[in-house]
Amino acid sequence: MIIAAIENNILAIVAGTFTATIAAEDIEAQFNALTHFPDRRANTELADLAERLNLFAAYVVELWDKACAPIPEAEIEAFARRHVDLTRRYWAAEGRCMNWFITGPARFPVARNEKRMRISDARRADLKAHEATARNAVKRKAFPHGADDEPIRSGDPSAMQRIVTRIEELALSIDRMKAANAIIRRMEKDLATEEDMIAAVAENTGLSPDAAARGIKLAPWQSQRGFGTTNNRAELRRLQRRLAALAKMKERGTQSQEVDTSAGAVEIKENADMARIQLIFPDKPDEPTRRMLKANGFRWSPSQGAWQRHLNEAGRYAAQRVLKTISGASAA
DSSP states (O other), X not given: OOOEEEEXXXXXXXXXXXXXXXXXXXXXXXXXXXXXXXHHHHHHHHHHXXXXXXXXXXXXXXXXXXXXXXXXHHHHXXXXXXXXXXXXXXXXXXXXXXXXXXXXXXXXXXXXXXXXXXXXXXXXXXXXXXXXXXXHHHHHHHOTTOOTTSOOOTTOTTHHHHHHHHHHHXXXXXXXXXXXXXXXXXXXXXXXXXXXXXXXXXXXXXXXXXXXXXXXXXXXTOOSOSOOOHHHHHHHHHHHHHHHHHHHHHHHOOEEEEEEETTEEEEEEEETTTTEEEEEOSSOOOHXXXXXXXXXXXXXXXXXXXXXXXXXXXXXXXXXXXXXXXXXXXOO
């Protein structure tokens, strides 16, 4: 998706209802004290802005294609509107800086220019931070429970099925590696060549020739051929424990109780659907209580109206610790 294009040194931006036109000659004067070629600098800045806008739009389109959902033009529009504003602020800050090669060294305001350059650097950092934050935000909206290549989140409705699938894949991989190791040991005794080993392993285990070669061809620091299964076995055990914990949590279901505290009646809720333990206050907690909540790993969720963290034994213990501190008694 192209939302920004340059023609005749004029940048035209169209993103939803947001439109903007920026000519190089309109911003050229801001770089007069920085370079002998302010026209080139102006064109470069416009090209950089267009590239950032188009790359973000392409990123959003790619994400929503993977999510099989309509392209959110409102997200692209909001990014373009805000990013153009931040870019103008950066240009304004950059325009107050000077280069003594241009202005001349005599009585050059070094200290004042250093301060202006720090401000300009901060405005440039704002651009990078805005782009990174916007990309993370749209990715969370496209995949609220995480993409397929990301860790499995407990709040994902299909988390248990995904873990089962991963367990099956790991078990199959371990079986293939064990079969490959048996073939390698037998063929080593027969003094077979590496090429013959690779062909035999690929034919009898289902591993690709490249994967087979990684366990057969020796690196300079290796002395023994074969595939190691230690890491895969450890990951398999971890996933099995996590699956059991999730199954136990789902079986227990969502539970809730109220505890009288100095901040009023606080509801402690184990939200099994979201895999979160939540503390719901009747009113906004005071500053010391908020600091204590954050220190114990709780974060405010506007959509839930609660302070929450992951639902596990550590989360339960943290919730009890917070409630004990603000009530003077341990919650049952």
